[in-house]
Amino acid sequence: MVKRTLILFVLLIVLVACGGAAGTETAVLQHIRLPMGYIPDPQYAPFYVAVDKGYFAQEGIEIEFDYSFETDGMALVGANELPFAIVGGDQVILARAQEVPVVYVMEWFQKYPIAVVSKKAAGIVKPVDLAGRNVGLPGFFGASYVGYAGLLFANGLALADVDAHDIGFNQVESLLTDQSEAVVGFANNEPVQLAARGEAINVINVADYVDMVSNGVITNEQTIAENPELVQRFVRAFVHGLADTLVDPAEAYEISKKFVEGLDDSRMNVLEASLPMWQADILGYTDARSWDNTQEILLQMGLLDAPVENLEQAYTNDFVE
Numbered sequence: 001m002v003k004r005t006l007i008l009f010v011l012l013i014v015l016v017a018c019g020g021a022a023g024t025e026t027a028v029l030q031h032i033r034l035p036m037g038y039i040p041d042p043q044y045a046p047f048y049v050a051v052d053k054g055y056f057a058q059e060g061i062e063i064e065f066d067y068s069f070e071t072d073g074m075a076l077v078g079a080n081e082l083p084f085a086i087v088g089g090d091q092v093i094l095a096r097a098q099e100v101p102v103v104y105v106m107e108w109f110q111k112y113p114i115a116v117v118s119k120k121a122a123g124i125v126k127p128v129d130l131a132g133r134n135v136g137l138p139g140f141f142g143a144s145y146v147g148y149a150g151l152l153f154a155n156g157l158a159l160a161d162v163d164a165h166d167i168g169f170n171q172v173e174s175l176l177t178d179q180s181e182a183v184v185g186f187a188n189n190e191p192v193q194l195a196a197r198g199e200a201i202n203v204i205n206v207a208d209y210v211d212m213v214s215n216g217v218i219t220n221e222q223t224i225a226e227n228p229e230l231v232q233r234f235v236r237a238f239v240h241g242l243a244d245t246l247v248d249p250a251e252a253y254e255i256s257k258k259f260v261e262g263l264d265d266s267r268m269n270v271l272e273a274s275l276p277m278w279q280a281d282i283l284g285y286t287d288a289r290s291w292d293n294t295q296e297i298l299l300q301m302g303l304l305d306a307p308v309e310n311l312e313q314a315y316t317n318d319f320v321e
Contacts, residue, residue, distance in 0.1 A: 029062040030230070035073025035085040036065055037215070040260040042271040043188060045252040046108075046278070048259045050241025059233035065259070070142075074218070078102050083223045084234060089213025089286075089315070090146045090294050096314045097304055101221040104315040106235045107286035108242070109214035111207035111277040114147030117175065117191050118182035120200040127155035127204055136167035136180030143214065147206040148184045150297040154210040159301075175199075188273035196269065207277070211290045212297065213315075214277075228319075235319040239283050249275060284320040291315060 036044060047063070050056050056063050066073075073085030074092075078100035092104045116135070118124040124133060130152070138144050149159060167174045171183035171190045176199065183190060191203045206212070217238065219231050245252040253271050257263045291311055298304040308314065 028060055029057060030060055031062045031064065032084060032234070033064045033066045033082055035070075035076065035082065036067050037070035037073060037086050039067050040065070042253060042256045042260065042263065042267050043274050044259070045249075045256045045271055045274075046238065046242035046245045048241075048256045049244050049252050050237050052255045052258060053241070053244065055237040055240040056234075059237045061230075061234060061237060074100070074102065077218055077220050080220050080222050083227075083230065084217055084219055086215055087218045088143050088146075088215050089291065090143065090298060092213075092218060092314050093291070093295050093298060093308055093311070094303060096308050096311070102218045103221060103224060103313070104213070104216050104218050104286065105224075105231055105319050106217040106238065106284040107213065107280075108216045108238075108284070109277050110280045111205075112143075112147050112150070112210070112212040112214045113187045113274075113277050114144055114151075114184065114206045115187040115191060116148065116151065116182050116184055116204040116206075117171070117194060118202050119175065120202055122181050122202070124182050124204070125202055127151055127157065127209060130182065131157060131161045133162060134181045135162050135164045136171060136174045136183040137164055138169045138171065138185070139166050140164075144184045144186070146294075146297060146301070146303075147212065149301050150210045150212055150293075151204065151206045153297055153300055172197075188270055188277065192269045192273050196266075210293060210297075211287070212294045213286065213290045216284075216286065224316075232319050235284060236321065239321070242278060242283055245271075246275060246279060282320060285317055286315050286320075288312065 051063050070087055070091060074087050074095055076082040077085045078095060089104060092102055095102050116130065124130060137148060152159060152162065167180060171185045172193050174180040175183045187205055191201060194201050217235060224231055249271055253268050295304065295307060295311060299307065
């Protein structure tokens with residue numbers, strides 16, 4: 001009887017200890033609002049997976065998704081009002097040129113996701129085929145414009161060699177109605193939409209011609225100096241979700257339905273088109289050469305007056321395992 005009582009007492013202590021640990025973990029979760037730069041979308045599956053499977057919670061983090069503009073995230077992180085945001089590498093360089101102390105700590109998109117899309121009948125197969133053609137862009141700003149310019153420069157073309165127009169975010173309709181001979185958009189968006197409509201298209205991916213820095217996680221110098229453990233835990237949780245997404249995209253898509261209102265099975269192709277752009281030997285690693293390439297393109301575009309001093313301080317691989 002004594003032995004049985006002792007066993008029950010030990011079990012009770014274990015249960016109380018476990019309950020106390022769980023309560024403590026919940027109590028110490030740090031709430032983080034994360035600017036995403038775009039609307040809820042299957043391309044954010046790695047984040048949704050990391051939240052749904054508890055990877056962020058295991059690192060003591062509670063995520064609130066903030067689907068505001070990329071520029072908002074940059075400003076808030078630069079002012080140390082928020083610790084993290086999802087931002088493109090080109091925007092990091094432009095911010096550092098203005099002495100905004102942001103730091104890129106994890107490269108999510110290993111391939112620059114911009115592409116030039118045209119109908120097969122237009123015969124635009126190579127970048128040099130764009131010379132003299134009517135090309136529609138969503139605007140002369142942001143990743144689409146920078147990627148488009150990088151593609152031209154890498155193939156001996158100048159911006160003036162192409163008849164480019166601002167068509168807003170109407171690339172699909174502009175191409176289908178022949179208002180544009182080619183359009184610039186995201187490789188995991190416009191080409192996917194056009195293919196789903198049965199349109200025969202040619203796609204020229206920027207990443208096939210020039211290595212540039214695309215979307216990733218940024219923080220700021222103060223957070224790195226005062227709380228590097230938070231940066232490490234955030235990056236580790238996200239990379240865990242990214243790895244799971246690459247291994248099992250179907251599961252990741254089902255999880256995304258919990259976070260994207262009205263998401264049905266029709267947009268699995270968006271996630272499938274994104275996967276090759278995320279793959280890397282070391283998930284999250286960023287290469288110095290891609291930063292040099294991106295800065296050179298910004299200089300040629302006239303968006304930078306001079307090279308950024310100490311460009312290597314704009315990014316780090318210290319938190320990528």
